[in-house]
Amino acid sequence: MAGTGGNVGARDIVRAGGRTGRRGRPRRVQRPSVETASNTEDEGSATGGNQNNNEGVFGSHEELMNWVQNLARSLGVVAVTKRSNKYPNGFVYKVVIMCDRGGKYKVKDSSKVSGTKKTDCPFELEGKYSIEYNSWTLTMICDEHNHPPVQHMEGHPYAKRLTDDEFSLVAELTRMNVAPRDILSILKERNLSNASTISTIYNARTKIRMSEQAGNSPMQVLMSILHSNGYVYEFTTTGSNELENLFFVHPISFDIWRAFPHVLIIDATYKTNSYNMPFVQIVGVTSTNKTFSIAFAFMQNEKIESYTWVLNCLKLTLDKCMHPRVILTDRELALVNACKEVFPNATQLLCRWHISRNIFKNCRQSIRSKFSSHLQHFEGDMDYSMMKNWDLCDLQFDSKGVRVLPPVGLRAGGFFPIPGDNLKTLEGSVRLD
Known part of the structure; x- marks a missing residue:
């Protein structure tokens, strides 16, 4: 020194x-x-x-x-x-x-002390x-x-930088769908003095993705990926060449779907992308009760016409194959009616999870007041025993009330009448017609 x-x-x-x-x-x-x-x-x-x-x-x-x-x-x-x-x-x-x-x-003109x-x-x-x-x-x-x-x-940003060869390796491994943590492990195995962290890999992947998307909109990038990776896809556009609907199936999902076309689970979400287009996910079930993704779709709106177009695209992939026997959805009336039109012979069921959520949302206060009188001789409170484990409870309901059968290990339970103002909401939550 x-x-x-x-x-x-x-x-x-x-x-x-x-x-x-x-x-x-x-x-x-x-x-x-x-x-x-x-x-x-x-x-x-x-x-x-x-x-x-x-x-x-x-x-x-x-x-x-x-x-x-x-x-x-x-x-x-x-x-x-x-x-x-x-x-x-x-x-x-x-x-x-x-x-x-x-x-x-x-020193910058800021009140923040750094x-x-x-x-x-x-x-x-x-x-x-x-x-x-x-x-x-x-x-x-x-x-x-x-x-x-x-x-x-590791604390020095400059020391964490990737060399040109390391950056090229990250790009190659990213295209091979290698996880970031595995990419970091490979870099450190090849260079023992490498001081990169997991954030370095994530930043490099973002830079690679931005360079590949240069000059293209996110939708153009998506269409390019679908074409280059052999997806089965269909789309419609407006008069101004703007995307209206998009349906796509992964090649591997396509083969599994044709082998197990018996059960469909369909759900739509909204406000999940920058274009505010409803996003539909279609899931299937194998003979071993394992779920797998079948298809995805972006739609212009959540109307019967849009759902019908998506289901017709799905039906076309079943050329010379058996049509689904059971379709499971939430109570989206446009989707329910579209399923009846495209697959009229399929049995339609409502998702039990959505039913539980609706009862929990609309009838919670009523059940809470009725249930509190039963808790005087039970340990614990209602929120911890039943409400926290609501998804695990077995529900039996009719036009007069709901019978809640708690999961194993919880002693609370019982029959709870439903007030008149909540009866119509409950009936709408569990009935298709």
Whole structure:
């Protein structure tokens, strides 16, 4: 260590030089010898440099920067470009390198008080390109740091950056649908000094996606994906060539759907995309009671015509196959009527989860008041026992009331009359006609 207060000196950064240089007295920086380089985890070979060349001469700007950054990182500091000079054709002929903690924080006009890692570190190197020798030389301007080296590089944004090769690998693995955590593991296995975090991978994936979508709207990107990945899809457009309806099925889902066409579960959501188009998801059930996604659709509206178009597209995929026997939906009347029109022989059932939600929403207060009298000799309260486990309860209802059979382990339960003002709501929640 050179200087005072545990500062990192020039010989700690470059492992060479003998004397301690100071600002105003620049000197040539030499590469480490073969013996020294082998003791510093082969920094020269890692950057493609020639270890037999002990002078501070580099073949390119990239080679110089890689050598400095890798060596600095192994010693607990991060070297970054302070400024560079270029010829009119864009060729860089001079670069000034500084510590990432150099400079001063520029105070912004804000009431927010924020910290900074800047310590005005004076460390500085200078690289110049020689036209005569077609090479780069590295010169020390100031060799002192005013801060101790760090133990972990994960806290430095610059150290977390991906190299060009690593970025290309992330793009390739992303196209192969590899999970971000697995991508990070692969990068760290290939490069033990990699300081990237999971957020680095997510940011890289976002950058890749934005570059692929450049100049295209989200809907254009979706149509391109459907075409390039072999989806079965149909769409309609308006007179102004705007998307009206879109139906698509994944190739694998298409094969499973044709093998198990007996049961359909259909539900629609809205306000789930920037276009506010209703989104329909169609799910099937296998012979082992496992659900799988069949098809998806974007619709212009939730009217019978739109649902009929979606179901007709679904019906066309069942060429020479059995039509569904059971269709499960919520009480969306337009969807119910469309199902009757397209699949008239199918039995229609209402989703039990939606029934439970409707009873819970519209009859909760009534059930609460009736149920409270039964809790005097039971442990616990109603919200914890029955209401919290409402989805697990077995409901038996008629025009006069609801019988709630609680799940195993809960002793509360009973029959609860429904007030007249809630009876019509309940009947509408559980009846198709």
